[in-house]
Amino acid sequence: MKILISQRGGYCYGVQRALDIAHRAASDSPGPIKTLGPIIHNPGVVRELAEAGVSPVEDLEGITGGTVILRTHGVTPEVIADAKGRGLAIVDATCPYVKVAQEKASFLGEQGYLTIILGEHEHPEVVALVANAGKKTVVVENVDELDMDKVHGKRVGVVVQTTQATANLAALSSRLAPACRELLIYNTMCNATQKCQDEALSLARQADAVIVIGGRNSANTTRLSQLCLEVQPRTYHIEDVSELEPGWFEGAATVAITAGASTPPEQMEAAAEWLAKL
Ligand code: SF4
Structure with a gap:
């Protein structure tokens, strides 16, 4: 089996930047440190950050001190005004x-x-x-x-x-x-999305099956999966390598692997290893 791994899949510039900002905030900013919503659509990464002292909240209700990190999607001007009104330090990780x-x-x-x-x-x-x-x-x-x-x-x-x-x-x-x-x-x-989508389509055209890795609540991954599905009906959107099933790849000579912008690139490697063991 030939395995094609995307070079542009996984963390995009904005997500990597936001994670770096959050990790810096964990050591530099006044606590408690909260992100407004999960920093990225990846439960494992969110857990890791929580262990470093940065945890997600749904909204600012009841928060009266510390730091709030704005994630890549950005927030409304009203939310920024609310955070300022509560005296919170704002760390803005909105993607440029x-x-x-x-x-x-x-x-x-x-x-x-x-x-x-x-x-x-x-x-x-x-x-x-x-x-x-x-x-x-x-x-x-x-x-x-x-x-x-x-x-x-x-x-x-x-x-x-x-x-x-x-x-x-x-x-x-x-x-x-x-x-x-x-x-x-x-x-x-954004260019990152476009380039990742173009590459995924090119890989999907060469493959007999496609694995797309990323959160099911990630708009970016879902779109990537939809696009691949249009050119390769054997496209499988998974959140984790443990979901892969051997039957999906029966008779497949070439399998392409790509991932959404909030997926650690190591997960593509893990999927390739799983396939290699088949
Ligand atoms: S996918 Fe979103 S977060 Fe990533 S670089 Fe593009 S706009 Fe920024």
């Missing part, structure tokens, strides 16, 4: 790519555009983008959700959740362009 998307959303709101956010409705990154863009904002997950009556003859701006697929943005752009009076599109997708 997400920050750019937030700035573009604010700009579109300030300039009076009807802002369309292309992304998942309840995703924390999208929630923060909406808060930055202001009231004239519509969230769509894909072009089919768009109500064309709302955009006809209007000044429309677009900001994209960083982990979206290119095809989704292309479809939305081509539907909007003929309908709007003015259209300003900020492609705020």
